[in-house]
Amino acid sequence: MQDKEDFIEKYIVKINDGKFTKNKKNKADMVKIFVSQTNMRNYLRNKFLDYIQNEDNISTLLVTLKDNEYTRKEVKEIANKHGFYHVDLETFYDQQLFLKIKNSLHTEDSVFKEELINSILTVFEHHLCKPTAEDLDTFDKNGFKYIKADLKKLTEKVIDLLGFGGFAMNLQNINAGVMTANAGDSAQFLFISRAILAGYNCSNVDVRSSRYDAVIDFEGTLLRIQVKGISGSTISFVDRDRGGQGIDHKHKSNRGKRITAKDCDLYVAVDKEVGLCYLIPIAEMDDKYPDEKQAKNISVKKLQEYKENWAQIEKVAKQK
Structure with missing residues (x-):
């Protein structure tokens, strides 16, 4: 020791x-x-x-x-x-500071949470009902009243998630190697759950050697889905190098491979902290980032058009 x-x-x-x-x-x-x-x-x-x-x-x-x-x-x-x-x-520091936020939000006699919700709704109303150059784009007071109750409910749920620092992770303190594998599985099942909730016929692929993790049946067309979990600000279209005890991660056979349209039809990046899904047609990434080095770390800011864009499923299916 x-x-x-x-x-x-x-x-x-x-x-x-x-x-x-x-x-x-x-x-x-x-x-x-x-x-x-x-x-x-x-x-x-x-x-x-x-x-x-x-x-x-x-x-x-x-x-x-x-x-x-x-x-x-x-x-x-x-x-x-x-x-x-x-x-x-x-x-540890992140958890401790988020604990202070959670306690402030969930104390029974605290008015902080209600004040926060009302402040957010006020900002929404001010922004949405602001006069614009084109009258057709104006979201008037009555329009805001129509959705205010639903918006308030969603805002409260988002604030709750914020107070907990996003989804709970590794509460059992599982070792790093096992947790990495488990986190990958969790992203896969998060997407499948989200897809089913959205109304799609989606199933898991159990064969780990497969280059795709799930399939979606869209009106008789099967789409191959590769799922990756993300927690930072980038998305990679290259697999991680294989690692672990006794594995030479520098050997060619263990190096991460570029993910292309040969492997899947849709690449889905799942934000493990909040469950947001980026549904990305992989063929578009093949064209946009032909160089493997470029494809390794793409900022999520460059991929905003794919965030929660479930219409990509129908789009890709109709292109097959």
């Missing part, structure tokens, strides 16, 4: 800087102690989880962040000081 702690103390700065595995000697030292990078990260996660079992330690971490004026760039330095993996600490 002491060997592991000595190793972490020696290398934690490089681990948190993301430069650790770029050095062959560092990697060789890690293999001697932990066997794999996944095992090392699981060790760091368990170390952190043990630390925050103590309420005094939780208070210490929160006071330290406050003393650093809640500056995100300082979180890595705090993690280095304690010998923690910075992602674990960042997740």
Whole structure:
């Protein structure tokens, strides 16, 4: 155990800087102690989880962040000081601060939630009913009254989700490797549930070696759907490299492959935090991003036309 702690103390700065595995000697030292990078990260996660079992330690971490004026760039330095993996600490801080928001929203005698809902509705009304150059585009007061009750209900639900920091993730503290696989499955089933709810005949594909994860039957036309979960601000049309204990991720057979129209008809990116779906005709991405490097990290801002655009299913089916 002491060997592991000595190793972490020696290398934690490089681990948190993301430069650790770029050095062959560092990697060789890690293999001697932990066997794999996944095992090392699981060790760091368990170390952190043990630390925050103590309420005094939780208070210490929160006071330290406050003393650093809640500056995100300082979180890595705090993690280095304690010998923690910075992602674990960042997740902890996010959860703690969202907990404060949740408590403010859900306290029975709090008027904060109602004030927030009314403020949002006021902004909607001001924006939608604002006179425009073309009278036909004007959303008048009566139009707003017509949808106000439904809009209020949806706003309340969105605020609830906001207060919980989005969908709950990894409450059981499953190890990193298993959780990565489980998160992929969750995105797949989130989409299937959303598709069925939207009225489509959608089924899961159980064969893991398949290049598509689900199928949709649209008026007798079968569409192949590949589903990927996202939580950041980019979407990749290239598979991740295969990794894990005993796997050489640099070997050609384990390198991530470009996803093209040969693999699927629709590529669906599911935001794992809130369940939003980007339904993207993969043939359009083949044309727009022919270079694999371009296709690796596309900003979601460039793909807004596909967000919750369920009409893409009919469009693609009719093109087949």
